[in-house]
Amino acid sequence: MDQIDAKILSLLHENARMPISEMSRMIAMSQPAVTERLRKLEEQGIINAYRVQLSPQKLGMHTTAFVMFKTNSCPDFITFCEESPEIVELYRTSGEYNFLMKVLTETTASLANLLDKSNVFGFSSVLIVLSTAFEDKNLLKRDK
Amino acid sequence: MDQIDAKILSLLHENARMPISEMSRMIAMSQPAVTERLRKLEEQGIINAYRVQLSPQKLGMHTTAFVMFKTNSCPDFITFCEESPEIVELYRTSGEYNFLMKVLTETTASLANLLDKSNVFGFSSVLIVLSTAFEDKNLLKRDK
DNA sequence: GTTGAAAAAACAGAGGA
């Protein structure tokens, strides 16, 4: 991982579908050299995946929430979360609650409906997201 | 947005760098037709961006945490968060706390260091992430 | 790491259901 690798990853952070040829022009290096660096970054596992980022709003999901959950039936609860399309992220956490999940629903009513269904597993505390300040920070933009 | 668009977005969810020609083969449709559908999905804003997903662990960030924060100096606090590379996501929320942030640090000690710096803005409650059950769910996999 | 040629993919226009 040198500065050139960091530059490649920064370009991909802005647009993961950028052609390698365009990247090679921007960093003044031959195209096969960039291809080889990319291959190594993928092989090392530094690059996990290339994802498309969709707009929840445009897909009709107008409510975002984080839900903290306390449960004793962990395996069943995890299965429930995996099978609930509204639950897009799930973390085990320390603290009074042992799970945190990110939820996308059409309305606050559909969020309430999900919470009703989850109540059999334990109890929850809900943080409604009023607005997102940022969520796409480049991991490499670190002042060292 | 029909079933073909959904299929295109599902393929891009798996690999955002998949060539259009490969997608067109998988959905049995001509390459220019897929190109045009992609262009419209981008134009409509359904596709927000194409991102590369990096491994925090491979980049030396071994601690993930969610921090709830209560502050009265919102603009200054947001600026502080934007300028802190460890803070990768920031949301305004309802409830006792008015912010929630996702933090990636090298160690728990560097997390403590960040919390020390943030204390001037208010007070916080920390949820350390013990493990991630999932965080890449396809938004379109909804049983309707 | 570079160059250069062959293969593949993306693009842009014409025309059809």
Place this chain on the structure above:
DNA sequence: TCCTCTGTTTTTTCAAC
């Protein structure tokens, strides 16, 4: 409107260095 077909340009791959 949405698609296919086709020719041109661009990108990728792969060889040799």
